[in-house]
Amino acid sequence: MGKKGDEEQMIQVHQLTKNYGSFTALQSVDLQINKGEFVAILGPSGCGKTTLLKLLAGFMKPTDGEIEMDHQIVASKKQLIPPEKRNIGMVFQSFALWPHMTVYEHIQFPLLHHHYVAKELKADVDRRVRDVLKLVGLTEMADRYPAELSGGQKQRVAFARAVAPLPHLLLMDEPLSALDVELRMEMRKEIQNIHRKTEASIVYVTHDQGEALAMADKIVVMNNGTIEQVASPEIIYSRPETEFVATFVGKCNLVKGTWEKDFFIPEKAPYEKWLDTGVSVPLKKKGIYPVRPEQWQLTNNSHSALQGTITFVQYQGKEIHYTVEVENETWTIHESVHSLRYSIGDQVGLTIKTNECELLTV
Template sequence: MINIQQVTKKYGSFTALEGVDVTIDRGEFVAILGPSGCGKTTLLKLLAGFMKPTDGQIEMDGAVAASHRRLLPPEKRNIGMVFQSFALWPHMTVAAHVEFALHHHTNSKKMGKKDRDARVKDVLQMVGLEPLAQRYPAELSGGQKQRVSLARAIAALPNVLLMDEPLSALDVELRMEMRKEIQSIHRQTNASIVFVTHDQGEALAMADKVIVMNKGRIEQIASPEILYTQPETEFVAQFVGKCNLIKGVWKDDHFVPEKYPWERWGDSGVRKTLKSRGLYPVRPEQWKIDRGEGNGIMGRILFAQYQGKEVHYTVQVENEKWTVHTSADESRLQPGDHVTLSLGVSNKQEELQPAISG
């Protein structure tokens, strides 16, 4: 278990992290999600032992691993690390990368040669690289290089696997493939995984728990389903799922939009923080869109983007721009078309399904 308690990190006058509190259970897959500069990589570096916090402390398995006075170095922590850039040595074979980790990790330094060789073989089988054991990095594809990085990280059976945007250097197809690979490794090793990403699709698809960060602070910690259907703050609503935030008034169990008082929208589990600010989050796929004028909210198509099974529209509604997603099977609309919007799907939380793609 990892306990991060009121951790703050400052660089001079700049505060990268402020008052961060998180608990990560053994075997849990946690994604740290946020835009560039939000503090997610700083938090990962603190977990790895690359630097001390300015304030607060980090406990690993009941012992203090880091505080402003104490720092347990990376080699003495039971962790594995996967980097964005693969970080492979050009002169070492695939097998040598895995064996190197066994020579230097605190869990396996005393392992005999026979046991090391067996472990190297087992790990390469796990990630599907045994036939490539004697190849060098220059002879590998991007996906194969990332598998080597994963194999090296898990070789010594670490309790915690830290991943810093490991899929961002790969193309779309490889990213989808590697998601499955990482989930498979998680099931086989039962290590805690802390996965840093700016990609909402990756976080929702893979993690048990998602930590959303913004400007050095935690905005919300929740399961992917809760995060998507019940955002806690305006930032989470717009960053995860691209919600349209509609201003208005909450009256008992329904919402009346400020500019469209004839509308009545039910409570879909909207959090108190958004209610107190007079906001209602509408996800793009919740809108029903009809051509021409009708009973609803009038708008005009600004942009239309075909996405395979969906079409993504940007709709001008008075002085605002709303995002609307529809099935590609529906009649296509073009920029300039006048449309009517209404909430055309059930607002019951249990009937809503996340619709984010990576």
């Protein structure tokens, strides 16, 4: 994604650090979030992603560094502008609905009390509430209370309440993790629809790589309080910069070997050369070639340079997922259900698909 003009650089995070006593939750984080961008903060539990979201919301001060929103410093170790004085909306995992308020009243509340509501919205609150109800498909539910709603409907109310005052920034903390798988897929479309129609910037915290890849314009992969890589979903998946990104997003196989200019010589197949398809410098320095599970092709050819044993088979509808042991290393391979089928204990050869990587013999 190209860099936008300064007037559209909405949020700048500079060297942000947060300590809890002797524990460092965030370490010198730098990040830019542009106007209208959907940014997913992706990482395992304890990586610092929720701490970053809380700092963006204004719930606490950073230990060091600063946050700038719309060319104004909103957080540093010396000052803090609280959440109610920031032009933001928030959606939580727990929905956080008030049991005594109807759906209509939930959406009405921020329009009456949000610090940044535009005059035209305040001039006709009822019309704005009706518009938002229609946006999230809850027009018929306006007079219901939270106890009368399903999980998906409650989440729609939480989204509606957050977007009603048209905030510049929407912060979402794992909003779909409490829902079942089918409903999560449906709500992904709902969030993308809301993003498209409101044009708000979204910062979406998740540990689910599928959610991040499906919805975000930009993914921030975090680990141990630092940012490992920031890029589009396509780049994160196809050009991981570090071992962590490669294995956390898409379960990459890290093949060890030696780099010689534009070619990689696998340790387990020293008579082969694999062409460089854009492997990062950090991975090259460690003598690693990342291979995605779908880049492998299994054969029953005993003459293949790489040989392995099937140790696990999992049917996944369109794909068969194999676990293959290759000289005491375990690799993951995904093949089409239309490919030749293998069973546990089968000896197989492994090659890289030619449309993914050119394989040359020395």
